[in-house]
Amino acid sequence: MEIKQYIQENEARFLDELASLIRIPSISALPQHKEDMLACAERWRQLLLEAGADEAMVMPSEGNPLVYAEKRIDPNAPTILVYAHYDVMPAEPLELWNSQPFEPEIRDGRIWARGADDDKGQSMIQVKAFEYMVREGLLRHNVKFIFEGEEEIGSPSLNAFLKEHRELLRADVILVSDTSMLGADLPSLTTGLRGLAYWEIEVTGPNRDLHSGHFGGAVANPINVLCGLLAKVTDADGRITIPHFYDDVEPVPEAERRMIASIPFDEEAYKAAIGVKALKGEKGYSTLERNSCRPSFDVCGIWGGYTGEGSKTVLPSKAYAKVSCRLVPHQNHETISRLFTGYIQSIAPEYVQVKVTPMHGGEGYVCPITHPAYVAAEQGFAKAFGKQPLAVRRGGSIPIISDFEQILGIKTILMGFGLESDAIHSPNENFRLDIFRKGIEAVTEFYKALDL
Amino acid sequence: MEIKQYIQENEARFLDELASLIRIPSISALPQHKEDMLACAERWRQLLLEAGADEAMVMPSEGNPLVYAEKRIDPNAPTILVYAHYDVMPAEPLELWNSQPFEPEIRDGRIWARGADDDKGQSMIQVKAFEYMVREGLLRHNVKFIFEGEEEIGSPSLNAFLKEHRELLRADVILVSDTSMLGADLPSLTTGLRGLAYWEIEVTGPNRDLHSGHFGGAVANPINVLCGLLAKVTDADGRITIPHFYDDVEPVPEAERRMIASIPFDEEAYKAAIGVKALKGEKGYSTLERNSCRPSFDVCGIWGGYTGEGSKTVLPSKAYAKVSCRLVPHQNHETISRLFTGYIQSIAPEYVQVKVTPMHGGEGYVCPITHPAYVAAEQGFAKAFGKQPLAVRRGGSIPIISDFEQILGIKTILMGFGLESDAIHSPNENFRLDIFRKGIEAVTEFYKALDL
Secondary structure, three states: OOHHHHHHHHHHHHHHHHHHHHOOOOEOOOHHHHHHHHHHHHHHHHHHHHHOOOEEEEEOOOOOOEEEEEEOOOOOOOEEEEEEEOOEOOOOOHHHOOOOOOOOEEEOOEEEOOOOOOOHHHHHHHHHHHHHHHHOOOOOOEEEEEEEOOHHHOOOOHHHHHHHOOOOOOOOEEEEOOOEOOEOOEOEEEEEEOEEEEEEEEEEOOOOOEOHHHHEOOEOOHHHHHHHHHHOOEOOOOOEOOOOOOOOOOOOOHHHHHHHHHOOOOHHHHHHHHOOOOOOOOOOOOHHHHOOOOOEEEEEEEEEEOOOOOOOOOEOOEEEEEEEEEEOOOOOHHHHHHHHHHHHHHHOOOOOEEEEEEEEEEOOEEOOOOOHHHHHHHHHHHHHHOOOOEEEEOOOOOHHHHHHHHHHOOOEEEOOOEOHHHOOOOOOOEEEHHHHHHHHHHHHHHHHHOOO | OOHHHHHHHHHHHHHHHHHHHHOOOOEOOOHHHHHHHHHHHHHHHHHHHHHOOOEEEEEOOOOOOEEEEEEOOOOOOOEEEEEEEOOEOOOOOHHHOOOOOOOOEEEOOEEEOOOOOOOHHHHHHHHHHHHHHHHOOOOOOEEEEEEEOOHHHOOOOHHHHHHHOOOOOOOOEEEEOOOEOOEOOEOEEEEEEOEEEEEEEEEEOOOOOEOHHHHEOOEOOHHHHHHHHHHOOEOOOOOEOOOOOOOOOOOOOHHHHHHHHHOOOOHHHHHHHHOOOOOOOOOOOOHHHHOOOOOEEEEEEEEEEOOOOOOOOOEOOEEEEEEEEEEOOOOOHHHHHHHHHHHHHHHOOOOOEEEEEEEEEEOOEEOOOOOHHHHHHHHHHHHHHOOOOEEEEOOOOOHHHHHHHHHHOOOEEEOOOEOHHHOOOOOOOEEEHHHHHHHHHHHHHHHHHOOO
């Protein structure tokens, strides 16, 4: 049976299976969802067996368990390792969702839910392409699956797991569907990723909340101080001011800058889509360079003092922020973490106490476009989308991709099918069903074309 | 009966009455406490009648009701108007309280609860001194009471009430016990108060939370922008940078600076009490000047992005802050509010939308130390505390004190009995029982000495 027909005949079941995963709120950031993590892993185990794996199991780690499955074709055949993650981001702010985040709805040709794209929907593409290859007897490679439950919190247990199970995970190439394309009609494959470093900052002023009338003006306010510290991390040109921060950043090659400049990009449409009047970024770089090839600094969250209704006056004791840097290849996240911590401590004034806690981090990644699996992926995308995909660097981070390379010695092909409009990590996350179908077709064609 | 004996014989009842008020969580900032406001007003009405008022009533306003009571002695005698407030601040953060905020506990010679000092405890001093004067037949003045329920949210309904009831509230002097003294052994009377202006700032970046990997570096982050805006409001010398902010600020007179310098003040003990290694404030001024005679700028609250557990990466859509300026006499809070709003808008970059909402405000106040009621208060304090009280300006704001002057044309005597250790507006608010007793004695002696 042709893949298009197979998808048509089975799509209702595929979506039911996806819905059964989405309904399990596997939010790794929140400890109250521990049991949901187990339930979601178990559900994937069943689905991988049903899709054609010879065996599948839920394996313990130091944190949430991982799901491992494999299909053996021939000990001498090349082996593909499919990595995905079954955990999702928190759904807050809940009031901005148009439907329940953990009760999927299909409308306007999309499935709406937390995880619809990232990464339950995208993982399902991999599993269904595999199912087709198995059921049609077309599979020429051994396939292994490893689905983890801590990607959204920085995969704290994965490295130890990889080291412990090097043999089990031995493969020739890794496939990951967890990135996005330039557009629905602009297929692309990701050849580079940014790294990440993430910290929590706690500023303590007085040992208790003070009356801002009795003390204001004479005692440093930790929120004012925190704002001042965070404002100092970038300068007027949008550059990060941490000493030595750019030491390992390689200039973007001129050839790559030309390629990026050739990507169709409508800045007005981009601004309109996110509702801003103007863009802001590092001087001397284009928007597409800024969000993929250059590092960035974002305050992801901030809180302190009175945040309820009305107008309480207070000089608070504490202020907090969660901050992150996106890094580019060759920037070591541990080095950056030390530089950041040292810089903040060096500019912290004596009238407050500042604590910087590194939360997680990961390296950037680059995949050569001459890799045979990359070439096969290009062909798969070209068949499914009717267009040769562009090779682009993306601004997101999948820190474990560089860990795979370091620990397992394997390159990863990032065949992601997300779109900007999928709103991952945001309210109203969704995934287009036409892309879901083309994704399954693209992965299927990849399997057919792959010649390692 | 002597006042000391009267207090001794009746103290258990006084504290029971105070506890009955404290148990009503009359938090004006939170709309769910509307019924508690009514209950607390009603309780005061009963207590004022029991203390000796001829009549007492709960009177409606545009917001929470006010309690009015009066004792008529002689139409030709001078009239004293006692102002107080029965509302309290929210008790958050609850986890920092050592006992329940709305279930008073007496330990270590203090009563511990939200409102123990501010202003239920201090109001009780006024009511019990009045009770003594009535019961002993010593009262030579007419006395009126007006207790409001919106002081902690800026008294939004009081001005209209004062204008409507000018005749009812006619008096020769106003007494208010809602300020604090320099120390338990350092009695003082407040002759100046700072004004206040309070705003909420909302910064909107993109129209939804964005993935900080896909957009970070190319799109302005509203938290980063908010921090930058707030950091710009003060300069390295601790001065407020808003143009024309200091135009109406009069230099502190040299004589007053000398008086302030003569106040016993142990900066090391002050720092130790609030747990900071260093103080921070406007260059060229002492700590006591900074927190009483000079304006200040504090961020009272800030929030935005992900503030839960773990480390969610996000480029949020919105960031918020609640900010306030303490003002000094002659700074008009409405002028300052316009200057602040204009300044923030003028420095707001085009890549975000910034909304500044004025929340409330009030003018500063000065009372001449030659006022006959001030002189009587001085005598009352001297008898109760055994020391001549110092005349000092305080940094807090009671915006309605200047409204009394403007609308009713009456000066106010600020006979406050609070101490810094009372932790008003903070967890573990408390009031010393020895001060409570001395306060009743001081007000009693004031009545005896008053010759208007």
